[in-house]
Amino acid sequence: MLPGKCPRKIAADVASESGMSKERDRVLGMDCSISRRDFLNGCALTVGASLAASPEWFKLLAQAEGAPEKDPSYYPPAKTGMRGSHDGSWEVAHAMRDGETWPDAVDEKESYDLVVVGGGISGLASAYFFRKFAGPNSKILVLDNHDDFGGHAKRNEFQTGRRLLIGYGGTQSLEAPHHYSKKAFGLLQELGIEVDRFHKYFDQNLYKGMGLKRATFFDKETFSVDRLLPGFGTHYLGLSYTPEVLTQIPISEAARKDLTTLQDTKVDYLQGLSADEKRRKLIKTSYKDYLLQYVKVHPDVVKIFQSAPHGLYAVGIDAVSAWDCLEMEYPGFGGMNLQSREDSPEQAEPYIFHFPDGNASVARLLVRSLISGSVPGTTMEDVVTSRANYARLDDSESAVRIRLNSTAVRANHVGDPHDAKQVEVTYIRGGKTYKVRGAHCVLACYNMVIPYLCPEMPEKQKQALHYCVKLPLVYTNVQMRNWESFQKLGVSSIYAPGGYFNGASLDFPVSIGEYRFPSSPQEPCLLHLLRTPCKPGLPAKDQYRAGRYELMTTPFEVFERNVRDQLGRMLAGGGFDSARDIQAITVNRWPHGYAYEYNPLFEPLDRPASERPCVIGRQAFGRIHIANSDADGHAYTNIAIDQGYRAVREITADGKHEAVAAGA
Ligand SMILES: Cc1cc2nc3c(=O)[nH]c(=O)nc-3n(C[C@H](O)[C@H](O)[C@H](O)COP(=O)(O)OP(=O)(O)OC[C@H]3O[C@@H](n4cnc5c(N)ncnc54)[C@H](O)[C@@H]3O)c2cc1C
Numbered sequence: 001m002l003p004g005k006c007p008r009k010i011a012a013d014v015a016s017e018s019g020m021s022k023e024r025d026r027v028l029g030m031d032c033s034i035s036r037r038d039f040l041n042g043c044a045l046t047v048g049a050s051l052a053a054s055p056e057w058f059k060l061l062a063q064a065e066g067a068p069e070k071d072p073s074y075y076p077p078a079k080t081g082m083r084g085s086h087d088g089s090w091e092v093a094h095a096m097r098d099g100e101t102w103p104d105a106v107d108e109k110e111s112y113d114l115v116v117v118g119g120g121i122s123g124l125a126s127a128y129f130f131r132k133f134a135g136p137n138s139k140i141l142v143l144d145n146h147d148d149f150g151g152h153a154k155r156n157e158f159q160t161g162r163r164l165l166i167g168y169g170g171t172q173s174l175e176a177p178h179h180y181s182k183k184a185f186g187l188l189q190e191l192g193i194e195v196d197r198f199h200k201y202f203d204q205n206l207y208k209g210m211g212l213k214r215a216t217f218f219d220k221e222t223f224s225v226d227r228l229l230p231g232f233g234t235h236y237l238g239l240s241y242t243p244e245v246l247t248q249i250p251i252s253e254a255a256r257k258d259l260t261t262l263q264d265t266k267v268d269y270l271q272g273l274s275a276d277e278k279r280r281k282l283i284k285t286s287y288k289d290y291l292l293q294y295v296k297v298h299p300d301v302v303k304i305f306q307s308a309p310h311g312l313y314a315v316g317i318d319a320v321s322a323w324d325c326l327e328m329e330y331p332g333f334g335g336m337n338l339q340s341r342e343d344s345p346e347q348a349e350p351y352i353f354h355f356p357d358g359n360a361s362v363a364r365l366l367v368r369s370l371i372s373g374s375v376p377g378t379t380m381e382d383v384v385t386s387r388a389n390y391a392r393l394d395d396s397e398s399a400v401r402i403r404l405n406s407t408a409v410r411a412n413h414v415g416d417p418h419d420a421k422q423v424e425v426t427y428i429r430g431g432k433t434y435k436v437r438g439a440h441c442v443l444a445c446y447n448m449v450i451p452y453l454c455p456e457m458p459e460k461q462k463q464a465l466h467y468c469v470k471l472p473l474v475y476t477n478v479q480m481r482n483w484e485s486f487q488k489l490g491v492s493s494i495y496a497p498g499g500y501f502n503g504a505s506l507d508f509p510v511s512i513g514e515y516r517f518p519s520s521p522q523e524p525c526l527l528h529l530l531r532t533p534c535k536p537g538l539p540a541k542d543q544y545r546a547g548r549y550e551l552m553t554t555p556f557e558v559f560e561r562n563v564r565d566q567l568g569r570m571l572a573g574g575g576f577d578s579a580r581d582i583q584a585i586t587v588n589r590w591p592h593g594y595a596y597e598y599n600p601l602f603e604p605l606d607r608p609a610s611e612r613p614c615v616i617g618r619q620a621f622g623r624i625h626i627a628n629s630d631a632d633g634h635a636y637t638n639i640a641i642d643q644g645y646r647a648v649r650e651i652t653a654d655g656k657h658e659a660v661a662a663g664a
Helices: 007-017 020-028 055-064 091-097 121-134 182-190 195-201 253-264 275-283 287-295 299-305 322-327 360-370 447-453 459-466 484-489 540-553 556-570 613-617 637-652
Strands: 081-084 106-117 140-143 155-160 163-168 213-218 227-230 233-235 238-240 400-403 406-413 423-429 432-443 471-480 491-495 503-506 525-531 582-594 624-626
Touching: 020 556, 081 556, 091 406, 091 447, 106 121, 106 406, 106 423, 121 140, 121 182, 121 360, 121 432, 121 637, 140 406, 155 471, 155 582, 163 471, 163 525, 182 637, 213 233, 227 491, 253 287, 253 299, 275 322, 287 299, 287 322, 360 400, 406 432, 406 447, 432 447, 432 637, 447 459, 447 613, 459 613, 471 540, 471 556, 484 491, 503 556, 525 556, 540 582, 556 582, 624 637
Parallel strands: 081 582, 106 140, 106 432, 140 400, 213 491, 432 624
Antiparallel strands: 155 163, 213 227, 233 238, 406 423, 423 432, 471 525, 471 582, 491 503, 503 525
């Protein structure tokens, strides 16, 4: 089978081509004009006198200057359709990987104290810390290849009538923030984020109070029948169901019996082994193999759990260790007398630290603090509805500048890396090659890109940086006319073990500042869908590579058709009609998503921390320093901040930063 051509996708493609599918498409609403307010990039308008001083005139002026961000209508959060790593953001980097070279750069004689590559939370935090330690007048340039800042921390906006709905296209929540390092927590506080206020802003009782539950959708392709089962939940922390619900699971009687045994009885399936031997065995055994070979369940039980860990691992139980599943409280370990994590931060703190746009608010607060007038306002509350002014981001009057739509293709020292005084960064923007100089450079981009940017790095370091294979995943936001179907069905989130989308959840009920969550089912709201395009059976990294290929070759229309088909089937019993009820769709595809976290199934055990590839990879190379959450192999916002801090302290802790830059 070709990578990227899973049977379900082929079925969808074929169906769309056949005449028969025309009627199906009509029912799904594929012919509806859902709003896709894509920004007009590089449109060829004729300049006429009548355009002067009109929005079109400003647009043309901005384009003529090669600065689309200066156009007053430039506002990426409001775009729908394909977002995340959108078209236009990745092509140059892929060409660089494939050995492309570019004509001589335009040298605009710009020099900075620091040039940061990557405008995600780590790059923005690097700029923040550098200014803090090197002085408020530090000249800093941040380059990013996307049309928006924030990296994975991406804001999605939807306008429905006069109402604004705000969603997150990536980095979702501050997870267990009280367990953040002092630097990371301190940064949040300096930005004005008082995390405890979320106890007031997040309505933890909304869905529960309405009697809404988790549900599982069994699809006919996997389970022979389409069935939504409220009250049956396989989720992050294990399994929950009642005896009545059990009888309705569309699996064989034998499988149902095995499921009950697995859940309720305390058997030691590794009898005879010591606690340490059991731990080692479970670390090196996938949960799937554990279920089949040790617990000896019916294969239908495996089908139920297959994609349960997708949201965290971006692969299924065939590539997640039984030990990790024990720690997530999946069933089957009750009789083994084993201690899981003693202190699990996730358990200690509720999952409520969520801005409506996810951690894009953190990125926006960083930008607000770095560039005056860029994100109006002063508080963690007003940032939620504040409209960013993209024209301010790259302003020659500002000490800190953020240059979007700019892909770095080279970072090299001016002279010998050991005693060079400057780093030259070459980047492509609007098809042209430019270069700037910095006294220092922080590469806060995906770490596996770095060997292409700095080919003269030591071979061992490049190998280590290449080791990281980021996890692909897709966060899709669907704007719905209302959420009455969820209320009727009594569900707030749905797990779909065999679905194209692994699950769908009503948005987090957070009201903050002037933003009000649509808490009545009659109101329009956002639905969040997850897809992880893995290929079960392969080693984890190969699944990620195959998934990435699939993401890059799947057009928006295929996602749209699957959204419409799956929601229509899951919510049919609640009166949901895809053609009528879906108002807009934003697909945030992240072919390079979560940082690669070492998966014990496929990694050596007991590797010393100093030999972790991310540690070898993140060493300073002359005046080039390395940040990003990849640099610590953990896909979290606090890690992105900590790594930005570390990279900057490599520069500022020894006074090297007093050098050159402006005017050099
Ligand atoms: C879908 C999703 C959900 C997540 N949810 C959470 C969550 O709930 N909580 C949490 O703590 N973490 C979450 N994460 C992890 C998230 O990755 C981190 O929290 C954090 O946002 C990473 O920030 P970063 O700056 O290290 O990397 P990124 O956000 O990836 O930023 C790096 C930036 O560098 C850019 N870049 C790469 N190469 C170049 C180049 N050559 N030139 C210019 N720019 C370049 C990239 O395009 C990107 O914009 C999630 C991640 C994803 C993908």
